Amino acid sequence: MASTHAREGGQYLQVGRPQEAVRSFQMGLSLDPDDVDCLLGLVRTHLSTGAAGEAEAATLRLLKVKPDHAEAQAHLAMLRAQAGDAEALESLKALASAPTAGYFERFNLGGLLLDRGDLAGARAAYESALQVAPGSAHVHFELGRICLQQGDAGGATVHFHQASEGAPQEPMPLLMLSRAHAAQGALGLAIQAATLALEKAQGGMQRSVLEDLFKLYLTAGNPEAAKRIAMELRQLVPANVNYLYLHGLAVMSAGAFREAQALFEEMVRLSPRSWQALQALAQVHLALQERGLARKRLEEAVAMVPTDPGPTNDLAMLLLQDEAHERARPVLARVLEAHPEDAGTHLNMAVAWFPSDKAACVRHAKQAFTHGSGTVREQAERLLRQLGG
Numbered sequence: 532m533a534s535t536h537a538r539e540g541g542q543y544l545q546v547g548r549p550q551e552a553v554r555s556f557q558m559g560l561s562l563d564p565d566d567v568d569c570l571l572g573l574v575r576t577h578l579s580t581g582a583a584g585e586a587e588a589a590t591l592r593l594l595k596v597k598p599d600h601a602e603a604q605a606h607l608a609m610l611r612a613q614a615g616d617a618e619a620l621e622s623l624k625a626l627a628s629a630p631t632a633g634y635f636e637r638f639n640l641g642g643l644l645l646d647r648g649d650l651a652g653a654r655a656a657y658e659s660a661l662q663v664a665p666g667s668a669h670v671h672f673e674l675g676r677i678c679l680q681q682g683d684a685g686g687a688t689v690h691f692h693q694a695s696e697g698a699p700q701e702p703m704p705l706l707m708l709s710r711a712h713a714a715q716g717a718l719g720l721a722i723q724a725a726t727l728a729l730e731k732a733q734g735g736m737q738r739s740v741l742e743d744l745f746k747l748y749l750t751a752g753n754p755e756a757a758k759r760i761a762m763e764l765r766q767l768v769p770a771n772v773n774y775l776y777l778h779g780l781a782v783m784s785a786g787a788f789r790e791a792q793a794l795f796e797e798m799v800r801l802s803p804r805s806w807q808a809l810q811a812l813a814q815v816h817l818a819l820q821e822r823g824l825a826r827k828r829l830e831e832a833v834a835m836v837p838t839d840p841g842p843t844n845d846l847a848m849l850l851l852q853d854e855a856h857e858r859a860r861p862v863l864a865r866v867l868e869a870h871p872e873d874a875g876t877h878l879n880m881a882v883a884w885f886p887s888d889k890a891a892c893v894r895h896a897k898q899a900f901t902h903g904s905g906t907v908r909e910q911a912e913r914l915l916r917q918l919g920g
Contacts, residue, residue: 540555540556574590650722668695675711703736705728712724725747738768754782843865875899881895881914896918
């Protein structure tokens with residue numbers, strides 16, 4: 532049976548109070564230097580706070596008392612493998628594949644392989660950990676992350692749901708569940724999960740959830756809700772000009788163009804190097820039929836980021852509509868030099884060459900068709916048919 536101090540330290544660790552946990556474990560060790568439960572608790576606490584040196588020292592102390600302690604062996608192998616010891620990695624693999632392997636041997640291997648970018652190996656190790664701890668919120672969370680990275684949004688949804696049920700007070704599993712739903716286009720479910728995450732979030736996490744909710748509402752075509760979120764973000768961090776920009780985007784999406792103009796102009800005053808604000812301001816001017824002002828703002832933005840496809844293509848569209856094909860080509864060429872596979876830029880370059888060089892037009896239209904999708908690909912195909920290319 533664990534000692535009183537070991538139980539007390541474990542309770543502190545469970546509720547996220549590592550300093551109190553360390554004190555309890557050390558108190559227990561002052562009474563009994565060979566208290567295995569206190570030593571193990573000390574190891575876990577130091578690992579939870581990222582104190583690798585202290586964790587290794589406590590692990591060695593535990594192994595001196597109990598040399599065959601499998602979890603301690605797994606922690607030591609992980610710590611040394613993280614420090615670059617190749618033999619330690621092989622030792623951890625052997626520990627994790629043993630018939631008697633427990634949770635930490637398998638979980639530690641998953642984390643180490645994930646840090647090294649071995650998604651398939653990490654996934655196998657974590658799935659193995661589920662065999663001994665099927666309800667582990669930590670394992671389901673890591674598997675959800677791996678599924679997202681592998682493009683398996685459906686699998687990620689299942690694991691993040693399990694993680695949220697296993698850790699009902701934690702906002703992060705719900706936030707990641709929201710992102711998995713969004714990756715599948717299930718915006719309603721994504722908003723629902725993010726809203727639940729917001730109820731549990733605090734501090735910086737609260738801002739992360741609100742930022743996700745803003746994007747979700749805007750994508751779902753609910754600019755009023757997006758505006759409410761943006762205003763909440765501005766109240767949380769008044770000095771963050773990016774939240775002013777989000778506010779402007781929501782207002783613009785709602786069709787209140789003069790109000791959006793005022794917000795973007797305020798952002799330009801506060802952050803003169805924000806080409807995003809200039810591009811958004813140009814879009815507002817276009818909506819208000821103020822083409823001259825839109826072109827001026829886009830030229831300013833392109834001067835700041837001459838190789839970014841966004842403002843350059845917006846400016847090129849205006850120039851092409853004004854039949855200023857020769858002026859559009861050098862602007863687009865700078866972007867293609869930096870982004871040779873950008874389909875939208877190739878399409879605009881094809882249009883820019885259309886009046887004077889059919890071969891160049893076909894060449895860029897083919898690039899737009901090859902690298903593009905959706906409307907860009909359709910327009911490129913139509914242009915090629917028109918040119919017989």
